Amino acid sequence: MYQYDIIDKEFLVDRSNEFRGQVARRLAGEITEDQFKPLRLMNGLYLQLHAYMLRIAVPYGSLNPTQVRRLAEIARDYDKGYGHFTTRQNIQFNWIKLKDAPDILDKLAEVDLHAIQTSGNCIRNTTSDPYAGATAEEIDDPRVWSEVIRQWSTLHPEFSFLPRKFKIAITASAKDRTAAKVHDIGLLLRQGRDGSHGFEVIVGGGQGRTPYVGPTIKQFLPTDRLLSYLEAVLRVYNRHGRRDNIYKARIKILVAALGAEEFARQVEEEWSKIDAARADLPAAELARIRASFAKTPFETLPARSEAFELAKANDSAFARFVRNNVRAHKQPGYAIVEISLKAQEQTPGDATAEQLEVAADLAERFGFNDLRVTHAQNLVLPHVKLDDLPTVFAALQAAGLATPNIDLISDIIACPGLDYCALANARAIPIAQDIARQFADLDRAENVGELKIKISGCINACGHHHVAHIGVLGVDKKGEEFYQLSLGGSGAEDASIGKILGPALPADKVATAVDQLVGAYLSVRTDGERFLDTYRRVGLEPFKEAVYAQAD
Amino acid sequence: MKAITANRLIDGDVVFWKSGQWVERFGDAQLFDENEASDVEAAVATGKGQPTVVVDVYPIDLIESEGRWAPVSYRERIRALGPTNELTHGKQAEGGDVVEALRHASGAARSTGRVDLIRRK
Numbered sequence: 199m200y201q202y203d204i205i206d207k208e209f210l211v212d213r214s215n216e217f218r219g220q221v222a223r224r225l226a227g228e229i230t231e232d233q234f235k236p237l238r239l240m241n242g243l244y245l246q247l248h249a250y251m252l253r254i255a256v257p258y259g260s261l262n263p264t265q266v267r268r269l270a271e272i273a274r275d276y277d278k279g280y281g282h283f284t285t286r287q288n289i290q291f292n293w294i295k296l297k298d299a300p301d302i303l304d305k306l307a308e309v310d311l312h313a314i315q316t317s318g319n320c321i322r323n324t325t326s327d328p329y330a331g332a333t334a335e336e337i338d339d340p341r342v343w344s345e346v347i348r349q350w351s352t353l354h355p356e357f358s359f360l361p362r363k364f365k366i367a368i369t370a371s372a373k374d375r376t377a378a379k380v381h382d383i384g385l386l387l388r389q390g391r392d393g394s395h396g397f398e399v400i401v402g403g404g405q406g407r408t409p410y411v412g413p414t415i416k417q418f419l420p421t422d423r424l425l426s427y428l429e430a431v432l433r434v435y436n437r438h439g440r441r442d443n444i445y446k447a448r449i450k451i452l453v454a455a456l457g458a459e460e461f462a463r464q465v466e467e468e469w470s471k472i473d474a475a476r477a478d479l480p481a482a483e484l485a486r487i488r489a490s491f492a493k494t495p496f497e498t499l500p501a502r503s504e505a506f507e508l509a510k511a512n513d514s515a516f517a518r519f520v521r522n523n524v525r526a527h528k529q530p531g532y533a534i535v536e537i538s539l540k541a542q543e544q545t546p547g548d549a550t551a552e553q554l555e556v557a558a559d560l561a562e563r564f565g566f567n568d569l570r571v572t573h574a575q576n577l578v579l580p581h582v583k584l585d586d587l588p589t590v591f592a593a594l595q596a597a598g599l600a601t602p603n604i605d606l607i608s609d610i611i612a613c614p615g616l617d618y619c620a621l622a623n624a625r626a627i628p629i630a631q632d633i634a635r636q637f638a639d640l641d642r643a644e645n646v647g648e649l650k651i652k653i654s655g656c657i658n659a660c661g662h663h664h665v666a667h668i669g670v671l672g673v674d675k676k677g678e679e680f681y682q683l684s685l686g687g688s689g690a691e692d693a694s695i696g697k698i699l700g701p702a703l704p705a706d707k708v709a710t711a712v713d714q715l716v717g718a719y720l721s722v723r724t725d726g727e728r729f730l731d732t733y734r735r736v737g738l739e740p741f742k743e744a745v746y747a748q749a750d
Numbered sequence: 751m752k753a754i755t756a757n758r759l760i761d762g763d764v765v766f767w768k769s770g771q772w773v774e775r776f777g778d779a780q781l782f783d784e785n786e787a788s789d790v791e792a793a794v795a796t797g798k799g800q801p802t803v804v805v806d807v808y809p810i811d812l813i814e815s816e817g818r819w820a821p822v823s824y825r826e827r828i829r830a831l832g833p834t835n836e837l838t839h840g841k842q843a844e845g846g847d848v849v850e851a852l853r854h855a856s857g858a859a860r861s862t863g864r865v866d867l868i869r870r871k
Contacts, residue, residue, distance in 0.1 A: 224759075224802075225759070225760065225802060226802070227801060227802040230801060231759075231801060231805050245757060245762055245805065245806070246762070247764070247825070247828060247829050248762070248763070248764060248829065248832060248833070248839075248840050249761065249762040249763065250761075250762040278836075278839055292833075293839070294762070295760065295761035295762065296759065296760055296761060296762060297760050297761065545835050545836075616824065616825060616828060617828060617833035617834055617835050617836075618833055625834060625835075627833075627834075627835040628834060628835060631835070677822065677823055677824060678824075679824065
């Protein structure tokens with residue numbers, strides 16, 4: 199993990215002190231709410247329905263146990279004992295008081311955490327692969343490049359007042375766990391024929407009210423030219439992005455209006471004017487950053503663990519957990535362990551202070567001090583010995599963290615929705631809980647297989663409903679909550695935007711409709727077909743029939 | 751019937767207008783009937799003149815529920831109660847008749863219940 203140096207640390211202390219002064223001036227009436235609002239947003243502090251909400255950056259979803267314990271402490275001392283992990287690998291606290299916010303920022307700064315650029319029209323936290331440094335699929339460690347972008351983009355003077363917010367995702371594996379193609383910029387690390395590394399650059403993806411899978415504007419950007427090229431993209435956007443209309447201000451609208459080819463041409467033109475020696479990262483600095491992600495000191499172990507095999511044979515619950523939550527590791531004798539935050543009746547993405555502490559302890563004792571957050575609102579222990587898995591499983595089970603449902607139908611993404619969010623039109627959490635209840639039977643859920651349900655409480659799509667296999671969008675019909683279903687979206691490497699199934703349904707019909715959709719899928723699927731594959735083969739009609747024919 | 755709501759600046763808590771004061775419980779809110787429109791306007795103006803006390807002051811529409819008054823809109827009922835996924839969080843934690851009436855209220859709500867939602871430029 200990247201270690202903050204003295205400059206980073208002093209910077210955070212200064213920043214926290216600055217915000218303390220701003221809060222004091224606001225409370226004393228020396229600045230107005232209109233003046234204060236952008237200042238608090240630059241520090242991740244929103245005013246929601248019941249209280250302030252503080253969004254804390256988790257750079258590329260990576261945390262150490264000290265940080266996780268500090269988050270638990272904040273949950274306990276300043277919130278109601280829990281935190282909420284978001285679809286951009288960050289964590290939010292829902293019950294924050296303005297008067298406490300400066301103290302909280304101080305406490306975060308002590309453990310190298312902050313809330314800078316988690317809001318506002320700037321470059322936000324970079325999303326990256328939660329399996330970084332652990333999966334055999336990757337061709338380089340994407341955290342290195344995420345950290346490069348973090349340092350470059352933090353308080354970047356030219357890009358602190360963009361037309362709208364700006365989100366970057368990086369993956370170095372063929373399997374995309376970052377939703378890169380629906381980010382403002384998606385960077386897919388590729389290996390060239392000569393063995394050199396370069397990024398496929400995707401620009402102008404996004405969700406919200408105008409969803410797009412982003413087009414590729416550069417097939418192979420040599421990695422050492424990353425920052426100058428990003429600068430060129432941002433500069434074209436900063437110059438031509440629609441500042442006149444908030445709904446048209448994201449880069450995706452500009453790219454769609456110009457066409458990918460013309461946008462790419464303008465970027466190339468801008469890029470050619472940039473002095474590479476000034477803009478690109480010096481090799482020595484890259485080496486310094488890379489060194490902080492030095493190889494994890496794995497032990498040399500046999501690929502097969504007797505303790506692990508024995509536990510799997512004797513304990514069906516453990517075997518199920520392994521089937522669904524444990525993934526292959528690049529190092530023999532190790533595994534990647536997903537911790538589901540989607541237990542029955544749990545709010546998707548919520549973790550209590552006690553659960554955070556359990557996760558921190560496990561990361562410390564069994565996982566090289568490494569804990570990751572996924573964009574699907576779960577946690578990951580990226581490096582666990584197979585020998586230790588039964589012990590880790592038991593500890594997770596005791597903490598209510600061993601739900602074996604990763605990527606299954608009950609592993610649902612949901613935004614906070616109208617229960618918390620000032621922008622929402624409808625609730626998302628209770629719908630997620632209804633659907634999860636409908637599929638509480640794990641044998642049935644496993645039989646259904648990979649099925650990604652994602653729920654947003656409004657068109658801003660924080661719940662990623664556009665890229666769900668089954669998407670659910672809360673809408674407001676004359677004050678009643680209704681839900682529009684869409685099918686066939688994907689946020690992975692096979693990215694696509696879902697298609698609306700039909701008229702919106704009342705809240706109490708959503709789980710039943712999902713059941714009907716699953717029934718239709720099971721009746722026509724062929725061997726090995728996921729829900730998404732079946733949908734892509736047979737189209738919308740059989741599913742429409744299943745839900746609306748019976749609804750009459 | 752109308753009430754007036756805001757969020758308290760210092761902690762963000764939902765508050766309601768009561769005769770020149772801001773109170774935390776919806777059950778304690780001052781209710782204005784249809785012929786008190788100018789009183790509502792005056793109270794909102796007073797609230798907006800207290801920027802170090804409250805933010806986002808606005809009137810909300812009410813309907814009758816179980817013999818009591820409740821906000822028309824779902825959003826405002828959630829503000830007055832707390833989140834529906836955590837029934838011990840927020841104002842609903844203390845329970846009582848008013849909370850029950852709010853929980854059971856339903857009806858033809860406007861989208862947000864904010865009376866002054868549309869801002870004309």
